Amino acid sequence: MRRRAVLAAGLALPPAVAAPARAQDFPGRAVTMVVAFPPGGQADVVARPVAAALERRWRQPVPVANRPGAAGEIGNAFVARAAPDGTTLLMALSSLAILPEAARLLGRPPAYELDQLAPIALFTADPTLLVVPAASPWRTLEEFIADAKARPGQISYSSSGNYSALHVPMAMLTTAAGLDMLHVPFQGGGPALTALLGGQVQALASGPGPVAPHLREGRLRALAGWGARRLPDWPEVPTLIERGFPEAEYYIWAGVFAPAGTPPPLREALRAAMAAVAAEPETGRALAAGGNTLDYRDGAAFEEFLRLDSARLIRAVRRIGRVE
Known part of the structure; x- marks a missing residue:
């Protein structure tokens, strides 16, 4: 009777209590990093060195899965609907917030909403x-x-x-x-x-x-x-802002997201892994070799960046208007 009571008590633990034990062993199997575009684009060239570093850290496969289509909408929606167990991630671009708003402009239901994805870590944020x-x-x-x-x-x-x-x-x-x-x-x-x-x-x-x-x-x-300042690697290239176009400011950032239902302990395990990977000199060198600058942010810093940038881009899309 006592053994059954202890077992029943253990089974009755709420998810918030049981999850840390699972997060402790995370991932325990392959983690797929989805890129919503074909190989060779910005999301792809950031995802591959990050995935390689995660493989070394987790000792598990981290394949990059290219799921292109509809300007990224198909791959983004796939991760938004994925099981929230931490094993399906998205290396998203700044268009993440744009596409749902564009769908509304075109009079159709969005394939996903931004709040269906949880921000984990930002890796790059370069102007185009x-x-x-x-x-x-x-x-x-x-x-x-x-x-x-x-x-x-x-x-x-x-x-x-x-x-x-x-x-x-x-x-x-x-x-x-x-x-x-x-x-x-x-x-x-x-x-x-x-x-x-x-x-x-x-x-x-x-x-x-x-x-x-x-x-x-x-x-x-x-x-x-399109940046507020000239790029250090290309100091001779002027910004559109300094050439008289103050509204033409745009950053093509690349960041990791998980399905929004991912439990907080698993989100924290993912965030900690991303922070460790970003701190490795090899990651910075690999990104730099691909022409990218590491601009790592997570937690509240990434969430605030996402909030401000998304609001600015949604305003820009509304100014652009309907595009067929």
């Missing part, structure tokens, strides 16, 4: 760069804008889809400068960059990571950046 082929006639932002105004609808740019992390910054610029440019959407940043390098389009707004090797090799030229 306006890049063009080095063989193009534009050597400055002013030349590019003047030509776009002189030839409405004739200069094309690629993106990772309507309202994506690469479309919104360009739409900010075209709206602010009064430009009519041809938007050519692709499924992700990798294909959008390939289109630029292959001469299918003439411009691209990209995070510095994917375009850095091509800038260094002289295949591409950067005309401007």
Whole structure:
């Protein structure tokens, strides 16, 4: 009788009491990191070194699963609906907050809502760069804008889809400068960059990571950046703000999220692992090699960053309006 009473008491423990024991052993099996875009884009180039570092720390596989489609909406929604057990994570981009608002603008139900995902850790937050082929006639932002105004609808740019992390910054610029440019959407940043390098389009707004090797090799030229300050690696590239476009500020950040129902002990286990990985010099070197700067934040700092940035981007999307 006494043994049964003890067993019954143990089974009656609430989840908040029982969960820490499970979190202590986390993960115990493979953890999938979803990237909602094809390989080669900003989320992918951040996810891979982070996943490799987590594998070393956890001694468990951390495969990166590319689930592209609908400018990232499909992969984001997949993780939002995943089991909240800590084994399905999302390396999201700044478009995470944009896509539900864009769906409402288009008159359809969002595939997910931002509050269905729990922020765990931010790894990078770089401003996008306006890049063009080095063989193009534009050597400055002013030349590019003047030509776009002189030839409405004739200069094309690629993106990772309507309202994506690469479309919104360009739409900010075209709206602010009064430009009519041809938007050519692709499924992700990798294909959008390939289109630029292959001469299918003439411009691209990209995070510095994917375009850095091509800038260094002289295949591409950067005309401007969307940050409040110039990038340390590209000090010669002016910001759009200093060129007279104060509303054109945009950061393509990459951060890890879990399904919102993930218990607090598991969230803390994930946060602690991300903090440890970010502190490893090898992680910073791997991100830098891909053209990214480690800008680690978690807990309240990441939540506040997400709140402010999401509000700013939602305002920008409403100014851009309906895009078919």
